[in-house]
Amino acid sequence: MAPRCWRWWNWAVWPRTLSPPARSTWSSCRHFSAQETPQICVVGSGPAGFYTAQHLLKHPQAHVDIYEKQLVPFGLVRFGVAPDHPEVKNVINTFTQTAHSERCAFWGNVVVGRDVTVPELREAYHAVVLSYGAEDHRALGIPGEELPGVYSARAFVGWYNGLPENRELAPDLSCDTAVILGQGNVALDVARILLSPLEHLEDLLLCQKTDITEAALRELRRSRVKTVWIVGRRGPLQVAFTIKELREMIQLPGTRPVLDPADFLGLQDRIKEVPRPRKRLTELLLRTATEKPGAEEAARQASAPRAWGLRFFRSPQQVLPSPDGQRAAGIRLAVTRLEGVGETTRAVPTGDVEDLPCGLVLSSVGYKSRSIDPSVPFDPKLGVIPNLEGRVVDVPGLYCSGWVKRGPTGVIATTMTDSFLTSQELLKDLQAGLLPAGPRPGFAAIQALLSSRGVRPVSFSDWEKVDAEEVSRGQGSGKPREKLVNPRDVVRLLGH
Ligand code: FAD
Numbered sequence: 001m002a003p004r005c006w007r008w009w010n011w012a013v014w015p016r017t018l019s020p021p022a023r024s025t026w027s028s029c030r031h032f033s034a035q036e037t038p039q040i041c042v043v044g045s046g047p048a049g050f051y052t053a054q055h056l057l058k059h060p061q062a063h064v065d066i067y068e069k070q071l072v073p074f075g076l077v078r079f080g081v082a083p084d085h086p087e088v089k090n091v092i093n094t095f096t097q098t099a100h101s102e103r104c105a106f107w108g109n110v111v112v113g114r115d116v117t118v119p120e121l122r123e124a125y126h127a128v129v130l131s132y133g134a135e136d137h138r139a140l141g142i143p144g145e146e147l148p149g150v151y152s153a154r155a156f157v158g159w160y161n162g163l164p165e166n167r168e169l170a171p172d173l174s175c176d177t178a179v180i181l182g183q184g185n186v187a188l189d190v191a192r193i194l195l196s197p198l199e200h201l202e203d204l205l206l207c208q209k210t211d212i213t214e215a216a217l218r219e220l221r222r223s224r225v226k227t228v229w230i231v232g233r234r235g236p237l238q239v240a241f242t243i244k245e246l247r248e249m250i251q252l253p254g255t256r257p258v259l260d261p262a263d264f265l266g267l268q269d270r271i272k273e274v275p276r277p278r279k280r281l282t283e284l285l286l287r288t289a290t291e292k293p294g295a296e297e298a299a300r301q302a303s304a305p306r307a308w309g310l311r312f313f314r315s316p317q318q319v320l321p322s323p324d325g326q327r328a329a330g331i332r333l334a335v336t337r338l339e340g341v342g343e344t345t346r347a348v349p350t351g352d353v354e355d356l357p358c359g360l361v362l363s364s365v366g367y368k369s370r371s372i373d374p375s376v377p378f379d380p381k382l383g384v385i386p387n388l389e390g391r392v393v394d395v396p397g398l399y400c401s402g403w404v405k406r407g408p409t410g411v412i413a414t415t416m417t418d419s420f421l422t423s424q425e426l427l428k429d430l431q432a433g434l435l436p437a438g439p440r441p442g443f444a445a446i447q448a449l450l451s452s453r454g455v456r457p458v459s460f461s462d463w464e465k466v467d468a469e470e471v472s473r474g475q476g477s478g479k480p481r482e483k484l485v486n487p488r489d490v491v492r493l494l495g496h
């Protein structure tokens with residue numbers, strides 16, 4: 001009988017760029033002995049990459065290399081999580097512990113799919129886990145989307161968080177009104193950063209509670225934005241943001257919420273049927289929209305110079321140009337009504353439209369993964385790598401975790417659970433003898449390839465030098481760190 005591993009390996013889908021390995025290579029397919037080192041690599045150093053590595057290291061011999069395209073680690077924890085949420089970034093301490101394991105290495109500045117291919121990684125390692133997240137934004141696909149004054153929330157977030165490719169975005173904040181399309185937590189992050197009064201930002205600086213970049217802070221200090229509309233194509237029962245983030249928005253100093261009680265008619269009865277977290281969220285929305293605030297809160301709201309509001313049942317149809325056609329001057333929204341029940345409720349246009357004047361449009365309708373290597377199956381519609389419990393369909397030895405595995409939703413804790421599950425399955429396959437046995441060169445082979453291609457990886461101790469420099473630069477301005485946003489400065493610091 002053929003060894004079990006023959007059934008697992010599907011020769012029909014062996015990457016075309018590689019000649020199939022001689023069968024003798026795999027004839028040694030068997031359980032790893034206690035002395036052998038399973039060489040595993042992970043692509044991406046966000047929460048998925050680090051949590052996957054953390055769990056894989058439970059195997060007493062496994063060695064894990066983490067490849068990252070940026071010069072610095074941690075993915076969206078550094079470049080996505082809002083700068084005024086420092087407590088969320090504490091997960092970096094756990095990731096740092098993982099990186100300090102002598103059986104783990106971090107290699108930044110390596111773009112998988114460009115500097116090294118996935119088949120090359122698969123040849124060098126016993127198993128490869130793709131954890132490269134969702135780097136693109138979902139486009140709206142409406143006329144005018146390309147006009148100056150329209151930005152993806154992804155780029156805007158990248159700008160205030162110092163993502164190198166967005167560091168020169170310099171969004172024009174000279175208008176009075178901004179519209180954010182989409183009602184998820186990213187939309188609320190963006191609204192909060194846009195509307196935070198200067199004194200609030202200064203307070204955060206005083207308490208070392210924000211690592212927003214200096215360039216973003218400069219622009220926000222000059223910002224004239226007074227009103228932010230957060231627009232959803234469905235209703236209050238379908239918002240994608242969560243209660244903690246809504247509460248933070250309601251309590252944001254110097255701002256007042258603007259909700260139309262008409263949007264909430266009949267909701268009181270319907271919320272009895274919905275699950276508890278959604279019920280509590282809707283109750284908070286309902287109270288904010290319909291109840292008169294107490295005297296103190298009413299006074300606070302009356303003196304607030306800035307406002308934010310939720311607009312429901314409005315789907316973006318066109319970005320309206322200014323009279324000279326040079327920039328965005330508004331957004332045309334299709335009025336919608338809901339069809340269907342429960343999770344499948346859909347927004348359908350009623351035929352009416354509404355024009356909302358604004359000088360800034362931020363599209364926050366979600367992130368999107370891309371395919372990074374033609375040898376890896378990819379579902380462009382769902383934007384995920386097709387997989388069964390993290391095993392990439394039809395490609396033995398290849399796994400995925402995080403947003404590229406399940407799509408661009410879920411918080412860090414969800415990503416952790418999901419990454420642990422993938423690593424559990426990988427370790428099960430290893431235990432069952434389903435991965436190729438025999439030694440694998442791991443990083444030694446990849447280092448030679450990278451060196452021949454003029455790519456110089458950045459190690460975790462290199463990152464620690466960058467980290468120390470950022471922390472020291474931040475001290476002057478009362479920040480936990482001042483990020484080095486220009487890759488040239490990082491390279492100069494490291495003497496590469
Ligand atoms: P990522 O964090 O995106 O990591 C992917 C990594 O892969 C990146 O470092 C990327 O550079 C790297 N990579 C990409 N392509 C390649 C390649 N070709 N080669 C090598 N490396 C590559 N969750 C919370 O719990 N709290 C929050 O406050 C919170 N705020 C958020 C704010 C924003 C704006 C966003 C978008 C998300 C937020 N989340 C938050 C969700 C959380 O960030 C995600 O759940 C999590 O980051 C997903 O992890 P990931 O590793 O799959 O993706």
Ligand code: NAP
Nearest residue numbers: 182183184185186187233234240364365366367409410411
């Ligand atoms: P999201 O939660 O999926 O929200 C996307 C929003 O865009 C939804 O309101 C959605 O409406 C809308 N949308 C999608 N396509 C649209 C279209 N074509 N036209 C109009 N509206 C459209 O995505 P996200 O805000 O990018 O957040 C991603 C994940 O990160 C989420 O899980 C989020 O919780 C997490 N995150 C967490 C935090 C935090 O914990 N503080 C902060 C930021 C992000 P429909 O529902 O109608 O599709």
